Amino acid sequence: MLRPIRLFASLLLLLSPFFSHAQNLLNQPESVTYHAADNRYLVSNWATGHLVAIDSAGGQSYVLMNQSCFAGLHIIGDVVYVSCRYEGVRGFDLTTGLNVLNVPIPGAANINDITADNVGNLYVSYPSESKIYKINVAAANVSEFMTTGLYAPNGLCFDELYNRILICSYRNNSPIQAINLDDSTLSTVTTTFLDGLDGITMDSDRNVYVSSWETNTVYRFDSTFTNPPLVFSTHPDDPADIFFDTINNILAVPLFFTSQVEFIPATTSIQESTVGITPMNVILYPNYPNPFNPTTRLTFEIPFADHISLVVYNITGQEVTSLANGWFVPGVYQLAFDGTQLPSGLYFARLKAGDFSQVQKILLLK
Template sequence: MKLLFTVIISLIISSNSFSQYSNPESVTYDPVGKNYYISNTLSQKIVKRDPSGTVTDFATVGSSIYGVTYYNGNIYVANGNRIRGYSIATGTQVFLDTVTGATFLNGIAIDSTTGILYASNFASGLNARIYKVNLNNGESNAWANLPRQPNGVYVDKARNRVLVCSWGANAVIMGVPISDSTSVSTLITTPYANLDGIKLDRNDHVYISVYSSTGSVVRYDINFSFPAFVVASGFSNPADIYVNRWTDTLVVPSANTNTVLFFPLSIPTNISQVNGVISDFKLNQNYPNPFNPETKISFSVFSKGVVNLSVYDISGKLISTLINSELNAGEYEYNFKSNGLPSGMYFYKLKSGNFTETKMMTLIK
């Protein structure tokens, strides 16, 4: 017996329009309104992206606008040495706290159970700190001193810690216990320079953006026991990424190209059994080809393992990672939708263990 998996995947590509994004820096999500909010360092604005993909201005903040996060009907943003909050309902400012001692607040993360916001001070030496801001009463204080210049932060409530990624060569991931901010530990020293955003998905995989002109997003296991897996690459300065745990979507703001890209992290499946035996790994030619607007990509997995299926443009630039997860042996069929892509030739590549195969497909509109 073999399994036939019918999988529907939509490739969601944001517009490159300068009027939409202007050095996008950080992303957050309102699960009630189902809107994304993106900070832009050049335009000094937060913009809103609705479920249809329409982008509109939400709030003008001013210079030094960086990390954003959602909490209790408001969008909070790091702004120099201040934390500002804006009402989703009205777009007006409803919160302002000047954080004493802070010089450059950058990454921010919220403990949604307490209303405590953690913000990195993007500095080295004695100023390498995490500040704590109570959104309920506006009180703030220096919370943790760090051995490396901090950037992205994430509240890992299940393990009672705040995760912090650092800037600089051989950047590290640090863990700070919520109950004891003096016990800072280095969880892993990475081979990468300049880590930016850090987020967890629903399966507790850790996603980290590597900020460079040839940047990438990598994934670690929750204990950092194994080397990182490259989820997606070819970005120009990927900044403070977001993982949407409601929709299983990785969101990557690419600062230098004024784009925000969306990648599915989980695959909805309909499973039926048919007769047959899987004898090897195999990537089949898509059908139909040429296609518009969608085509089927099928392949066989001989043994259980991590499978990566990605699409590239004719220059070899990554367009999207369609799947990057462990699959059982079986035959898979993907209905690939080309939403937002121009006509042209594209490559799709299948990788699993030592197996790699690439084929070409043509989109004609």
């Protein structure tokens, strides 16, 4: 059996019990954030309410146990604020472990994501009631902030440049909406065809990422929302409340039902696609360049949503690697293949979409 090669197209750091060689403490991870002071990621767990830390070596440890750390996480300084589903919002000092904030939300059930502005307020989504709450941290009080014009608001992200809260929703054809914090008005930033959106986050270039449970995909919008979204990454499971670590330039993606977190360097494009353009046929185009050394790109297009696999084989029929294996929406996709660790020779790229199959020859010359 061939050793797996390091692929430009799928450079994922998958933190699981197999990576860390230790017990996996994650159980339906919902939200991820990064604590710069300790150089570690914190993960909430829907099934247990425990808060788990993942260090730079992939080691896992409990930060808090049985403290209702079920859903959204947001760090300000050394305090992590948590959406606690039924209890409201709680804050914990990461240096001392002390509970420093308790703000009950009367009647709340399954409150979800949380974010903060830059003047001391937290914002919490309540999808089942289509509301967003505002919490004044200093006063430790809560108010209903937005109760109209929303439907199942889920992920929240503060956009400092425009002083607004960006919102994605767990609904069909979810729009990206925004609340202007200067006047508390709600607007639609862009309409989409995307369904079942969970998380929303922003990188240092102000590109916006959203995760979809419907397609197990993370999409990326440009900073102005001018162009259709790109498929940034696909996953074997439901990507939940994603987080962009701007210090290390990494997108953290919790996979809810497989109890894992994927960390994707943003400089590594998993796949680029144009979503919103519907092709007429399933096509795998010849790679370019061909011959190549050591990298080339494979482009395919699909006119319908389907499970797609794109696998590279050597001349003996052995699988070298899988470039794509998941549910894709209609669009044109381009994936990079790196043959640095492979010998020169003829290889075959095979695309499968439903009953359709197509093979292209690719030639590596060193």
